[in-house]
Amino acid sequence: MTAKPLLLLDVDGPLNPYAARLPRLRGYTAHRLRPANWSSRQTPDSRALRRGLRVVLHPSHGARLQALPYELAWATTWMHEANELIAPAIGLPGDLPVIEWPELFATDPDGLYWKTRALVEWAAGRPFVWVDDMVTDLDVAYVREHHDAPALLLPIHPRHGLRAADFVRLREWAEALTSDPAAEE
Numbered sequence: 001m002t003a004k005p006l007l008l009l010d011v012d013g014p015l016n017p018y019a020a021r022l023p024r025l026r027g028y029t030a031h032r033l034r035p036a037n038w039s040s041r042q043t044p045d046s047r048a049l050r051r052g053l054r055v056v057l058h059p060s061h062g063a064r065l066q067a068l069p070y071e072l073a074w075a076t077t078w079m080h081e082a083n084e085l086i087a088p089a090i091g092l093p094g095d096l097p098v099i100e101w102p103e104l105f106a107t108d109p110d111g112l113y114w115k116t117r118a119l120v121e122w123a124a125g126r127p128f129v130w131v132d133d134m135v136t137d138l139d140v141a142y143v144r145e146h147h148d149a150p151a152l153l154l155p156i157h158p159r160h161g162l163r164a165a166d167f168v169r170l171r172e173w174a175e176a177l178t179s180d181p182a183a184e185e
């Protein structure tokens, strides 16, 4: 039996549609959270720090992601705090694997998104889908060149987050992979 492909999850954009135009996105719940990476950039004792970072999450996303034929892992600046703070709010287990970035927001010499090289290394040749709001054609080309397995970079607009069509796409991609591992590039 073949191992399931990886589904590498970004938080801000796909799960937290931070650029939503509507103040209340249907089905989403607003949370006030204090991830370390955000808190360290706030003024001590400030109102912003007391209030916390506003994050909107969909409580059914966890169940919908877990219903897909993938192994889930976090690919986010939240790193281990995704398990602590995001997972319980959307109904995911709090022990998913986490990609630990060597440096957050590092400038890439070739203009790649700062996550891309570390993510490809972490995937270590396993098929994956990566959902993120920041990937570009450069990243797609890099993955094609440096990753010896099928991979899909699925851009998610931060205005919308993951939508029904994305879940369909994810399921279809994994099913095509299982039925014919050579078919998907």
Ligand SMILES: [Mg+2]
Pocket: 010, 011, 012, 013, 014, 132, 133, 134
């Ligand atoms: Mg993002």
